[in-house]
Amino acid sequence: MSAAPPARVVVVGGGITGLTAAYSLTPAGRALADPAQRDGAAPPGPPHPAVEVLVLESDDRLGGKIRTTDFAGHPVDEGADSFITRTPAAIELCRRLDIGPLVSPAQNGAFVVRTRRRTRLLRMPAGLVLGVPTSLRSMAALAGSGIVSARGVGRAALDLVRRDDWPGTEETVGEMVSRRLGSEMSQSLVGPLLGAVNAGDVDELEAVSAVPQLGEAARRGGSLMLALRRRPTAGTTVWPAGAFADWATARPAGSADASEPVFAGLRDGLGALPDALAARLRSAGSGAEIRTGV
Numbered sequence: 001m002s003a004a005p006p007a008r009v010v011v012v013g014g015g016i017t018g019l020t021a022a023y024s025l026t027p028a029g030r031a032l033a034d035p036a037q038r039d040g041a042a043p044p045g046p047p048h049p050a051v052e053v054l055v056l057e058s059d060d061r062l063g064g065k066i067r068t069t070d071f072a073g074h075p076v077d078e079g080a081d082s083f084i085t086r087t088p089a090a091i092e093l094c095r096r097l098d099i100g101p102l103v104s105p106a107q108n109g110a111f112v113v114r115t116r117r118r119t120r121l122l123r124m125p126a127g128l129v130l131g132v133p134t135s136l137r138s139m140a141a142l143a144g145s146g147i148v149s150a151r152g153v154g155r156a157a158l159d160l161v162r163r164d165d166w167p168g169t170e171e172t173v174g175e176m177v178s179r180r181l182g183s184e185m186s187q188s189l190v191g192p193l194l195g196a197v198n199a200g201d202v203d204e205l206e207a208v209s210a211v212p213q214l215g216e217a218a219r220r221g222g223s224l225m226l227a228l229r230r231r232p233t234a235g236t237t238v239w240p241a242g243a244f245a246d247w248a249t250a251r252p253a254g255s256a257d258a259s260e261p262v263f264a265g266l267r268d269g270l271g272a273l274p275d276a277l278a279a280r281l282r283s284a285g286s287g288a289e290i291r292t293g294v
């Protein structure tokens with residue numbers, strides 16, 4: 001009796017969804033698609049019928065909304081930069097593809113582009129919350145960062161001693177930050193940061209709506225720095241490379257240890273994920289083919 005001809009599947013779109021779907025149809029990817037096998041709860045079942053997979057991508061590149069580019073020597077995720085750790089699928093996929101190390105996004109650090117005189121990428125010091133220093137140490141680090149001048153940081157420090165000067169009417173993010181921390185802090189750091197996060201102009205965004213943490217602190221009166229100091233800053237754990245596999249497999253599906261970061265990214269950028277999937281799909285024996293620019 002001759003073997004049944006392979007099933008033929010066409011996947012339209014080479015973003016992370018299409019590439020993962022295609023990979024799940026290959027011999028190497030099938031175990032991942034079967035939760036029982038994935039968790040080691042069931043032995044491998046009977047062999048699946050052969051499948052030929054064709055991925056059709058209209059763009060010249062794969063990855064869709066996930067794209068990592070090099071900027072001033074650093075990998076920068078232009079789209080998605082992290083995934084939620086509480087859902088184990090993405091972490092499991094990284095483990096199966098043997099890519100890592102995983103990092104909490106905060107560990108990669110945040111940078112500010114400074115275009116005065118020449119374009120420079122300046123690392124944002126630790127201890128800032130929404131760009132606002134919350135300790136003397138973070139103030140000193142900010143003064144040495146090149147992002148804000150020592151004079152600008154000195155002006156911001158007045159926030160600690162100025163009396164409550166809330167005007168009593170709603171103000172914009174820009175007005176609030178300038179009032180409490182000075183115009184340099186507003187223009188060089190907090191404004192661009194909050195404007196980017198909210199995809200808006202800080203001189204038009206209402207403080208209490210756009211950044212409730214700051215807006216409410218300003219309304220309560222007193223120091224923004226002290227008000228924000230009460231809020232915990234994001235964790236900066238990098239899981240040791242050796243512990244990564246153990247951590248991902250030992251953990252029951254869906255469980256979340258409170259000490260784990262909520263988000264995980266890849267040190268070299270999330271673009272490594274579609275790249276690795278594409279490499280597996282293109283490898284001999286996968287039964288898959290990828291066509292771009294179609």
Ligand SMILES: Cc1cc2nc3c(=O)[nH]c(=O)nc-3n(C[C@H](O)[C@H](O)[C@H](O)COP(=O)(O)OP(=O)(O)OC[C@H]3O[C@@H](n4cnc5c(N)ncnc54)[C@H](O)[C@@H]3O)c2cc1C
Binds near residue numbers: 059
């Ligand atoms: C700026 C930004 C930041 C984000 N940050 C995060 C984040 O931190 N964490 C997170 O989890 N998510 C984030 N997301 C969302 C996440 O990136 C997307 O949900 C995810 O990448 C979508 O993947 P996809 O494969 O479903 O779609 P897409 O990435 O859109 O891929 C679809 C692909 O299909 C192709 N295509 C479309 N039509 C056709 C056609 N007719 N024929 C052939 N090809 C076609 C497209 O060219 C594209 O390559 C972010 C999104 C953006 C834009």
